[in-house]
Amino acid sequence: MTAPATQTTDNLITARVDAIENSGWGRSFTFYQPRNAAFWVYLMLVVTGAFKLFSMLSASAPAYGDAIALSIVLFGVYGAVFWWFTHHIDRYARQPVKLIVVAFLWGSFAATWVMAANANDAILALYAKTFGQAWAKDWGAGLTAPFTEEIAKGVGLLLLVALASRLVRTAFDGFILGAFIGLGFQIFEDVLYALNSAASQFGADPVGAAMSTIMLRMVFGVAAHTLYSAIFCAGLVYLLGRPAEPRRVGRGLILMASAMLLHGLWDSAAALSQGKAILLFPLFVVMITAALVLVFRVFRMTVPRERQFLRDVLTPEVERGVITVDELTALCGDRKARKTFRKSAASHADRKRNGYVLEAAADLADALAQARGTESDRVEFARSEVSRIRSGQPSVKL
Structure with missing residues (x-):
């Protein structure tokens, strides 16, 4: 193969420095920013959400402690696999681990228990009063969660932009950080689902009931919050525009709407299948396939800019x-x-x-x-x- 197009060493070095500056690659992240209002908003909501979650778990621990412990361990292992995979595909201008943890904690506590849970309860109550209990049971979740939960996770990305403006520079950064926000949301939401299952049938078999829910959530969790918020947050970066990512309003809105649509269809699966089990499984297969195809396309859409940064950084090493x-x-x-x-x-x-x-x-x-x-x-x-x-x-x- 031929060498790269002939350029002066100075031009190559300038391109390298520009790529590093534009991508934010190699910069550290400082969480404690007392003069930044975003820091206090983040801290207040995450601490409030953590307190709310632990209050719920501690209140149920005497009766369902084994089920809670089992769900936390299994979903923790499950989440670790997703964490490894998501970190693995971030092989270019990698985000600092500290920033990834901050994103994960937002999804785990603030987006889930402070923002989405309260909004969901209020909207579902309005649906029940307006359209009746039966309609709200069938369609309420599908017409509530996609908006409240994706927006709650998206708010986390906005706070990360305010806290780490030199690190969140491209749609790919939004894709990766959104995935970690969604991963936190998914794990702790699933823990609550397992706890609710443990209390079913008057708590006759809490561990067995929780295990059934855990397995179900693991199997179908490949197309859930981690995926939705990766797509939504990539779209949010396109909508906002960043120094290294030109603003593309149409693309951003389409991606955000696509994430909400996938989420809504998932939560409306029972209503769409009219309660027929023979239709429910094929519907889930179709939705999972569509979601995986879309997230792969979004990855392919966002990653070229990161690869160009890497090329600009290493091209002078070819000359050397x-x-x-x-x-x-x-x-x-x-x-x-x-x-x-x-x-x-x-x-x-x-x-x-x-x-x-x-x-x-x-x-x-x-x-x-x-x-x-x-x-x-x-x-x-x-x-x-x-x-x-x-x-x-x-x-x-x-």
């Missing part, structure tokens, strides 16, 4: 001879491109080495971002690691 054009192409490509590069080697050992070289090059990009595009000891060490791994030399500690 640290990485090759093929390695840069694989790093800035999709999973198929990386797999093709790894398999291009003749032997199994060389294929593994290709994979390690890509990981080392990604570490080099992180080091360059941390150094704001300048030279540092960590950058030099990361460069030496790329060469060492490619040559098969033993590891050298700093």
Whole structure:
């Protein structure tokens, strides 16, 4: 393959610095911001929500403690898998772990128990009074939760923008942070569902009843709040516009509306199937498939800007001879491109080495971002690691 288009070293370095600045890559996040009103709003709502949730759980613990503990453990493991996967796909200008935790806590406590729960109860009561109990039971959730819950999660992203304006720069950032907000929402909502099931049938078999709900929520949870809020928050960033993401109102509104529509159809599944079990399962399959296809398309829509940032950061390293054009192409490509590069080697050992070289090059990009595009000891060490791994030399500690 040919080398990248000839440019002066100064131009390449300028493009690197601009990419790091525009993406916010390598910047740290400071949560404690006493002069920022967003900090106090976030803190008040999260603490209030946490207190409300723990009050509910502690009141039920004497009777249903085993069911509560089981649901927290299993949904915790389930959430950890989603956490790993979501963090895994954020392989470019990665968000600081502290910011991800802040996003998760918003979804866990504030969006769920302070905003959405109160709004849902009020609107459902109005529906019942206006249209009758039967109608509210069938359609109330589907015409309430998509608006109250997605907006509550979206408010969290707005607060994150106010708290970390230099970090939330692209629609992909909204996609990732939205996923973590939704993950927090989903886990603790599911814990409450399990608790409600434990109390069914006069609490005759709380653990068994809770386990049935836990399994059901796990199976169908692949197309739930984590997915909805990833789509909604990506759309919200498009709607607002950010320094590294031009404003696209139409695209933003379509994505936000799509997330609400998916959510509404899910919550209206029983009414749409008219209570017929033979229709309910195929309906869920169709909705899950549609949701997964949409979230994949949104990922494909938002990730190219992140890949361009990575290319701009590492292109000068091609000129220096640290990485090759093929390695840069694989790093800035999709999973198929990386797999093709790894398999291009003749032997199994060389294929593994290709994979390690890509990981080392990604570490080099992180080091360059941390150094704001300048030279540092960590950058030099990361460069030496790329060469060492490619040559098969033993590891050298700093």
